[in-house]
Amino acid sequence: MAHELLSFDNGGALAASLADRVAAALAAAVAARGKATLAVSGGSTPKAFFEALSQKPMDWSKVSVTLVDERFVPEDNPRSNHLLVKTHLLKGKAAKAGFVPLFHPEADIEAAARVATRETARLFPFDAVILGMGTDGHTASFFPGGNHLAEALDLSAPRRVMTMEAAGAGEPRLTFSFSALADAGLLVLHIEGAEKKAVLEKALSGTDEAEMPIRAVLERAPAKTDIYWAP
Numbered sequence: 734m735a736h737e738l739l740s741f742d743n744g745g746a747l748a749a750s751l752a753d754r755v756a757a758a759l760a761a762a763v764a765a766r767g768k769a770t771l772a773v774s775g776g777s778t779p780k781a782f783f784e785a786l787s788q789k790p791m792d793w794s795k796v797s798v799t800l801v802d803e804r805f806v807p808e809d810n811p812r813s814n815h816l817l818v819k820t821h822l823l824k825g826k827a828a829k830a831g832f833v834p835l836f837h838p839e840a841d842i843e844a845a846a847r848v849a850t851r852e853t854a855r856l857f858p859f860d861a862v863i864l865g866m867g868t869d870g871h872t873a874s875f876f877p878g879g880n881h882l883a884e885a886l887d888l889s890a891p892r893r894v895m896t897m898e899a900a901g902a903g904e905p906r907l908t909f910s911f912s913a914l915a916d917a918g919l920l921v922l923h924i925e926g927a928e929k930k931a932v933l934e935k936a937l938s939g940t941d942e943a944e945m946p947i948r949a950v951l952e953r954a955p956a957k958t959d960i961y962w963a964p
C-alpha cells in the first residue's frame with residue numbers, strides 16, 4: 734500500500750500536528766461507535782507527541798490505549814513502555830483513558846502473550862496505530878533476525894500478541910502481529926532525525942523484509958502509512 738511523507742520543521746511542530754491528527758481520529762471513532770482504540774510505540778521518539786496528546790480534550794473515558802509492543806518487564810522497570818505511556822500520556826485530559834497492558838506477570842512470556850491476546854481481542858481494528866522505527870529498520874518488535882519474524886509479518890495469520898527475541902531487542906518482547914496493526918484506521922510511522930531519514934530511504938530502496946522489517950509496513954499494509962518526520 735502507499736505511504737506519504739509529512740515533514741515538519743522540528744519535533745515540537747510534529748508533535749502538535751500528530752496529536753491533533755490522532756485526537757481527531759479518536760474523537761471521530763467515539764462519535765461513530767461510542768469507543769476508540771489506540772496502539773502506541775515506546776522508545777524515546779514519542780515523548781513530545783504523548784505530552785501533546787495528553788492535553789487534547791475528548792471523552793477519554795471511551796478510549797482504550799495499548800502498546801504496539803512491550804519489553805517483558807513489569808511496569809516499574811525503567812525499560813517498560815507501560816511506564817513511558819503512564820508517565821507521558823495517561824495524565825492530564827487523557828488520565829481517564831483505559832490502558833490495556835501487554836505485560837502480564839505469568840510464569841513465562843508465552844503465557845503472558847496468551848493472556849495479552851485474550852485481553853486485547855476486543856480492541857481490533859485499531860482506530861490509530863503509531864509506529865516507531867529503529868536504525869536497524871525494525872518496527873514494533875519486528876526485529877531483523879527475530880525468532881518469530883516470518884510468522885509476525887504474515888498478514889494471513891490471526892491478530893494476536895506474540896513473543897519475539899532478537900539480538901537487537903534487548904529483553905524478550907511482546908508484540909502485536911502485523912495482522913493486528915496493518916488495517917488501522919490511521920497508520921502512522923513517527924521518526925525523527927537525519928539518521929532515521931537515511932534508514933527510511935534505504936528501506937524504500939529495497940524489498941527484503943527480513944533485512945528491514947519496516948518494509949512490510951511500507952509495502953504491504955492495507956492502510957496507507959503516513960510518515961511523520963522532523964529533523
Ligand SMILES: O=C(O)[C@H](O)[C@@H](O)[C@H](O)[C@H](O)COP(=O)(O)O
Pocket residue numbers: 774775776777778779801802803804814864865866867871872873874
Ligand atoms: O519498544 C520499543 O522500543 C518500540 O516499540 C520500538 O519499536 C521503537 O519504536 C523503536 O525502537 C524506535 O525507538 P526510539 O524512538 O527510541 O528510536
